[in-house]
Amino acid sequence: MLLLQLPDDVLYHVLSYLDCRSLSRLAQVCRSFCRFVNRDEVWRRTARRCLNTGIGPDGTDIYPHIPLKERVKVSRNWRNGVCRRAVPLKWKTQLLPWLQLDRDVLFLSQAADIGAYRLHQDSGKIHRNPFEIYSGHIGDVCHFVLTDSHLISGGSDGKILVHSRTSNESVELSGHNQEVNCVDSKDGLIISGSRDRTARIWNLTSSCPRDTIHMFDRVWSVAVSPSLSSFVTGTSCCENFSPLRIWDVERSLCVSSLGTDFRRGAGVLDLVFESPVQLFTCGYDTFIRLWDLRLDPRKCAMEWEEPHDSTLYCIQTDGNHMIASGSSYYGVVRLWDKRQTKCLQFFQLSSNLASSPVYCLRFSSAHLYAVLATSLHCLDFRLTATCIR
Template identity: 50%
Template sequence: MKLLLMDLHDDILYEIISYLDVASIGRLSCACRKIYRLCQEDVVWRRIARRLVNIGKDDTSSRIRCLPIKERCRISLNWINGRCRDKCLMKFGINLLPWLQLEDQHLFLTFGADICCYKLRPNGEIPRSPRALCVGHQDDVCRFVKKGPNLVSGGRDGAVISWHVRTGRIRHIYHGHTGDVNCVDLKQDLILSGSRDQTVKLWSKDSGVCHYTVHAQDRVWAVKFNPWDSSFISGTASYFQITPLRLWDIQTGKLRQVIGRSYRKGAGILDAHFESPHCLLSCGYDTYIRIWDIRHNHNTSVLQFEEPDDSAIYCIQTDGKNLIASGSSRYGVVRLWDKRMTKCMQTFYVGSHISSPVYSLKFNSTQMYVALANCLRRLDFRSR
């Protein structure tokens, strides 16, 4: 007796279909109504989603969580194939050093000495007027970080300020740095700040007391708490041939370990992120994105990706799995990297005829926001 494909149980057919690529599923769905119905089920697309990037399973946005898994896979393929719409959302009029943070349906953006909060519209656009405006720095804001109801910023005036997000009012001002505060981070009741004055300071958010000062012996460009551990990392400029990436103990402020040995002079760290308790990503003037496992070999990175144009990498973001987005120092170049590939997956020249560095970028499952010197742009990957 011959056994036909259609005689198999639906569960077996689901399993078979889920091993096909997207193009093959599209052709197979034209066979008959039953196969078409099976090809639309989430159980088929969940297995396919594991092979894609930025699928958005952990996205906090309710608009993205409600998307069917098949639609998420379609959008993910747009990321992989570079299909998107590039649109300018805002022109600044003057050249700035903007910094972004994207949280749910709110976009936070520095504008000189101010921090603006915009509530995003369903189509990803931003309103003309910000919802909240944080005004208090005497000079440009270099970096800020928002976690929950708390926002902390550092500026070129040497001040670190904590804000009430909803009202935009100042909660506390922390004085102590004698140079530009290039980076800040926040963890529960602790604030971390790094400055051009070659120091890293740990503050109490509520009392404003400085617990201790770490002398980094070089200009500090990046600081980041380990969310799962009692440690933090600092990234410095590497002007004085001191290894720029170092891990410190939160409790004592003492050096735990030096990460990496092969940095050349001036190849400093500009941005860094913890992906897990032991996985660290870094980028900077050495033109590489490096992935470190701080449990084992501290001298050599686990993976590294080289910028093809030999440009400094100003900022990076990851989806927590396989996708990394990076912003280059020249021509508004944004690159997408897949950890499973050795070469760049996609390159976008954000805004034609713009030679600005990409100072900051943030993305969710459907859109990426890119801050250049004179404008804010959006790449929308939902287009068909």
């Protein structure tokens, strides 16, 4: 029992050298050890090395309400591919849906409407009926993004709708004359990209675009930097222009092009900023690429290749070690560890007879949601949590 008489900071340091199994066995020694080992500080160093525990490289925690010990247990299931599958929603008409996840609410676009569905806190199951529906587009919703106060959607009718999440009010932004393929927003700044080969900069308080940038290529994806000083566009790469370009927000000027030797048609379908200097991209050329904006823009820092040569429609990262990607064939979702080059796990969500791309995916600490042409799929990594004792 002399071990428990050590100061807490010294004991934390001693226990930081133990692996998950040893910590769990130590918790079985006595009640005092059990109480101490169950503290988050004991598991923090281990959690930083695990997948999707919500602990970032800088120590930030995005799931503070979930004990770290439980998150480390579930992390083993992510790595081992242990999960329970479900298809909570189906529909008959083939669509190009999109989804977003905000705490215990899942937002899903179906044709011209966006439904908000509540999630059960414990199981992650979805209520079958939306508690709120955002509408107003004449055509299908192509893409939408969430902020703390608004839902901003772009549609095939060329319109952008800004819906208030606290009232029934909505504002229409008109400027594009063809479908709006992508939209992103941060801190009152809105960037949109369209089939009409333009990207437009908007302010949340104005219905007219602040500026229009002629891209000379279809814009598939946009992403606003966390610093708010720049944004990135991903185009179809059908003209003699780099598909990845960085633009200054204030001057509306291209400040850099990323990469070289993109083959014709290697369009970029999704962009994710993990930090102001780290950008992830994916698209038709079947690669996930990490760009460090502090280094030579002609070369990516790392890349991961889809092993079946499939187009990658969407990606998401946990902010630390894990990447999830959605492929174009048979609804394949893959999990990647950034520290490895090969795919860690994959899940085929559709049958060979009903092949569909994964148009969008989002995940929380224990659940992954992926939307296909006619269904929404849920992978639950918590219910069958692997014991680490």
